[in-house]
Amino acid sequence: MLKALINQLADPIISFPIATLAFWWMIKYYRFFGSKKFGMWALIVSIPVVAWFFADPNFYLIIKTPDNVPIGILLILVCFFTWFSLHKAAVNDERIEQGLVPIEALPENREKVWSWPNLVYTELFAIIACTAFLVIWAIIFKAPLEEPANPTWAPNPAKAPWYFLGLQEMLVYFDPWMAGVVLPGLVVAGLIAIPYIDTNPKGNGYFTFMERKWAIISFLYGWLVLWVYLIIVGVFFRGPNWTFYGPFEYWDLHKVVAEYNINLSEFIWIKGLGIGMPKNLILREIFGILLTFAYVGIIPVWVAKATKIGRKFYEDMGSIRYYIFMFLFITMMSLPIKMVLRWLFSLKYIVALPEWELNL
C-alpha cells in the first residue's frame, strides 16, 4: 500500500515538483535545515527508511548492480555536504547579523600554521583512509563484467555511464542535439563563466548564504535538482524502453505507456485555428520560432525593466554580464519548463522542424 504510493510519487510528474518544492523550502528555511538538530533527526529517520527500501526485492535488484553502488555513495555524500554547507552558512550568517566576523575570519583561524605537521599529516590520514576505503570496496564488490560485446544485440534499456544519466534523462524532453550537445556545452561554458558573471565581492573564502543568495540558489538548483535528481531518475526509475518504473516495481518489459505528444504548431493550426497545417515550413512553425526568440530575447529585457530584482541585477552587472547571466539562467530553466509543458499539455516540440533535424 505504502509501496504502491511511493511508486506513484516517484514518477517525475510528481517527484520533480516535489523535489523543486523541497529545494525551495530547504533554501527558505536553511537555518532550520542546516541546524544540528535537523541533521541528527534526518540521520535517525533515514537509516530505517533506507533499510526498508533495501528489504524490497525489486529495489534490491536495481541497487545491487555493482555500478550503482557509487550512486549510493554519491547520494550519501551529497545529502551530507548539502546539510553541512547550509549548517556552516547558517552559523556564519547568524554571526554576521550580530555584527561579528565569520568563523573563518576569526583571528585564531587567520593565524598561520606550519604545513608540517598540520597539513601533511591531515593529507596522510586522508590518503590512508581513502586507500583503505577503495581496497575494502574492491574486495567486497567485483567489477562488473557482462557477456562479450555483441553489436547485434542491444540490451534494453541501454544506459550511458551513471554520471551521464541526467543527460540521457533529458532526452525524454529534448532532442539529442539539445540534450546531448548544446545543453551540456552550455553547462560547461556557464560554469566557467560563473566568476565573471557573479560580481558580488562578498562571501569570498567563507561559508555564507545570506550574502550571496541568488548565486547559491541558481547553482544549487542546477546541481541538486537538475543534475543529481535527474541522475537518480535515470538510474533507478528508468527501465526497458526508458519507461518509468517505481522503486518497488518489477521491470516488466511489457509495461505499456500511452503517449500522445503533439507539437505546438499542431496545437495552434489544427486544434486552435482549425485550418490545418500550412505547407511552408517557416509559416508552419512561426509561433514556436517567435516564442523561442521571445524567450531568449524579450524575457531578459522585460525582467530588467519590470522587476525590482531584475533592475538590481542589471545595474550591478552591466548589460553584457546581465544578458549572459539571463541567457544561461533561462536556458537552464528551459528544462523544467519543458517538463511541465509536457506533463500539462503533452507538448512535444515548441519548434518542430524534423525536415532540418531542428526540433526544440
Added chain:
Amino acid sequence: MAGNGIAKKVRETQVWKSIFRHGPPDNARNRAAVIAGNVFLHLHPIKLKKSGVQLGYTWCMGGLTFFIFLALTVTGLLLMFYYRPTAEYAFNDIIALREHVPLGIMREIHRWGAHAMVITVWIHMFRVFMTGSYKPPREFNWGIGVILLVLTLLLSFTGYLLPWDQLAIWAITVGSNMAKATPFMGNGGPGAMLARIGDFVMVSDKNDVRFQLLGGRFVGEPALLRFYILHCVFIPLVVGVLIAVHFWRVRKDGGISAPL
C-alpha cells in the same frame, strides 16, 4: 621527535643524511626545510592560514581527487601489462585478469576509483562554490577546474569501453550517438543537410564527428583502439599538465581561499 638509541643512530648515518638534508622537523627552521627541500612536499606552502587546513572548510575533496588520480595511474599501468585493446583479446584479457591474477583487485580498485574520482571532483567543485572561492583572484583557476572536471568525465567515459562487454559497447553507443546530433558537424544534427553541394553530401555518417570519435560508423575495433589511446595516454597527459597549472595557480593566487 629526536628519539633515542637506534632512531638517533639511524638519523646520524651518512645514508640518512644524504636523503634528508635537514634535522627532524621539530623546530621552525627544519619545518620550513622539510617542505621546501622535498620536490613533492614543496607543492605546499611552508605556512598557511589555519582555516585552510581545517577539514570543515576544505572537505579534503580536491586533495583526494588528486590522490585518486595517482592511484588510478598506478593501477592503470599495472592493468596495461595484461590488457590488449583488440576485439579479439580485450574481453578475454579482462576474464584472465579476474581468474588468473593472484589477489587480483587491481581492476576493481581502478573501476571503483574511477567512480570515486568523479564523485570527489563534483564534491570539490560544490565546496569551492559554497565558499565563494572562485571569486577574484581565483576566476581563472576555477575555469581550469571546470575543464579538469570535464576531462575526468571523459577519462571515465573512455575507460568504460575497454572491458569490451555488453555494458561497455552499449553505454558508449548511447553516449557517442549524441555526437551524431552535433549541429552542423554530426550527420543527424540540425544544419547538416544544409551542408551539401548538389548531390554531394558534406556531412555524412562517414565523416562526421561521431565517425572521427569512433573511427567508424559504429562502436567497433577502431573505436576500441581510439578510446584506449585517449584513455591511457592522451587525456592523462592533458590532465597532468592542467593539474600542474591548477596547483601552481592555487599557490600563485594566494593559497587556499580564506576571508579577504
